[in-house]
Amino acid sequence: MVVARGAHWLIPRDTNLAAEVRAQIPNGADAAIDAAARGIPTLNAVRNRGQLVSIAPGTAPTPLRGTTVHNLWIAGDPHQLAHLSTLAEEGTITARVAETYPLEKAELAHERLTAGGLRGRLVLVP
Incomplete structure (x- = not known):
């Protein structure tokens, strides 16, 4: 990519x-x-x-x-986040998601994150 x-x-x-x-x-x-x-x-x-x-x-x-x-610590900027959201909706940028977890399994997601070796982000789904 x-x-x-x-x-x-x-x-x-x-x-x-x-x-x-x-x-x-x-x-x-x-x-x-x-x-x-x-x-x-x-x-x-x-x-x-x-x-x-x-x-x-x-x-x-x-x-x-x-x-x-x-x-350098990154801070959230609502205008930039809205712009990123638009780019994602257009398909200009894509997010790499390694795995998704239901919110009630957040502990498992944390264990997976701690284990390392991920290619992408973990997503908690409420």
């Missing part, structure tokens, strides 16, 4: 992130956005004195090798 949207290459989740990035960019990436809460593996893919932005609370690693690490 990301290659179809213009990415030059894709690194599969189950590979060594830093090694794969450095195979394409020997000194490492200038910057990275860690939206998957990987922490150190993402930082290891960034060059010396590069930058990392972590968007999951509590997952920003300690800066190493002169890097700068930013922790």
